[in-house]
Amino acid sequence: MTEGAPVVRVRGLTKSFGGINAVDDVSFDVHDGEILGIIGPNGCGKSTLFNCILGQYRADRGRVELHGRDVGRWRPHRRANAGLARTFQLLQVFESMSVRDNLKTAAQEHIGTIGGRLFRRPDMGLGDKVDRLIERFGLGHLAEERAGNLSYGQQKLLDTAMAFVSDPAVVFLDEPAGGVNPTMLGDVRDRIRDLNEHDGTTFAVVEHNMEFIFGLAHRIVVMDQGRVLTTGTPDEVRDDPRVLEVYLGG
């Protein structure tokens, strides 16, 4: 899977907060069609890295390239419209809107211009696509329900579905297994794998749950104290003494 061309290239990305380098000269590629895992102990800069790649933070230095184009200075919505989708560590859905409207909102801004959208049909022809995705994520019976009324697990599904609806080039998932009932973890993993294998969706996944990510990712980037410690296949990473040291203390 790693042979695919790099969709996203991160080069020398650095972000510091008051003298602490949360992300320090980080470089890696996300290849087309792969699932890339990003792991590391608490506070190693994984979420900050995501925020810099997707525009929630502006990096101090470094480049973020999408299909060879530097998007590192763009505002987040522009990066999203260019094909970088994400979820957040804490789930975020639009609580006052129905499940269907949440997904339409997630899809609509990728079509046409702002001015043009005022005069489009309210559902912008997204109805079928949204309904298919709702069925696929098992939310069919809740399509018209207020998202705020959904259970945590259902909101998590919706949150993930929202990242997919616009057919993004890469989906960045921030702890997809976080807060999920252990018996449901297999479900989450199967769904991500299915989207990867059948739809060819590319993923970058930050995760704390080692078992979960080692059973899912094709390649893994290990971070420690804001830097990339090592990169490799799950087997290579598992056998790397430095990784053990970081996790077990040495």
Place this chain on the structure above:
Amino acid sequence: MSATTSTGERLAHRRDAVAEIDRGSLSWPLAAAAVAAVATVVLLPVGRSEFAGIMWLWAAALVAVLGLNLLLPVESWNGIVVKWASLAGCVAFLAVFPVGRTNSTLVDLGLFVVFAIVCVGLNLTHGFAGKISLAQGAFLGIGAYVSVLLDTGREVAVAGFEGTLPDLPFLLAIAVAGLTCMVLSVLIGFPALRVQGPWLAFVTLAFNLLVYLVLNNEVGLTGGSRGLRTLRVDLVVFGVDLFETRNYYYFCLVFLLAATALVWWIVRSPWGRAFKALRDNPGRAASLGVDVRTYTLLAFSIGAGLAGVAGALYARLIEYIDPRGFYIGQSFDFFLATVVGGLGTMVGPFIGVSFITVLTDRLRFTGDYYRVWFGLFVVFMMLAAPRGVAGSFNQLRSWLRARREAAR
């Protein structure tokens, strides 16, 4: 997924929804007490003018319409018929208002319509897009002054500039008033990109104060505290003589209906979803491609533009404007009307404005304590039903629906 699980899940989910609403924001004992208190004051036999009587009837009709719509599911044919019939009824009511009224009542009715335009716009900015604004009074004022200044080729002297302003036809002056407010609203729209909630309220309040000071002090332009009198003589629009107050009321009503239709159109278009996304969670919205900056500025400028148009209509209606009419108290009234009526509902602003009007009239007997009583009422209302009148009806509707489905 098998049929049994899906039904089971649905039921469990409905129960959750019911529980959510039960422990949620609508407090039944408080709501009942609020209704009783408001009814007592509203029914007090003191200070009942012809105008307040009409407003009372109007507010009661709206609440009755909401109640009627509550009984029927929105999706059913009956529900749709009732919905459109209610709408037609409300428009008919507004059209019949002025028949056989005295001139002073007609002016009051016109004020109701003008203020409703402001609140319809504010409802888009605050109710749907979640951007609080305490500057609508200032935009009303800017609109009013712009339209008056452009009436008869006035001589002005401001900041070293002396000259004659153009003399524009009334409709054009209204458009310029609206556009001026839209452009100026971008000034407070930019801070809104950085601050939210109470901080944004402070920023907009400061803007209102600034506008008030300019209106009060730039004597060469605004006449200062003496104000300005409209001198417009070309008040025949499409063959209708607008000097006639009743005609002018209908003229304002057309603007109100157009403003309502515009906001309705925007809210159900993809823009509406983007605005709500902005209100619910701007960070998430941006990560999904919503251009937060542009939509925020749009939300502000549409609300301000409508307030500007309302200002132009207001100036002609009362014929004389001075800065006191556009002080922060006015902005608070618009804010309270929108919140009390129900933020983010189409009918909310109409209920809110009539509620505020009736309450103002009924509390007149309290004299200097009027603001105190008024404030207490609003606090009480908000504790009882934080989503306002129309919002509470919506909550009630989901509660009834959840119960119906759980019982099924």
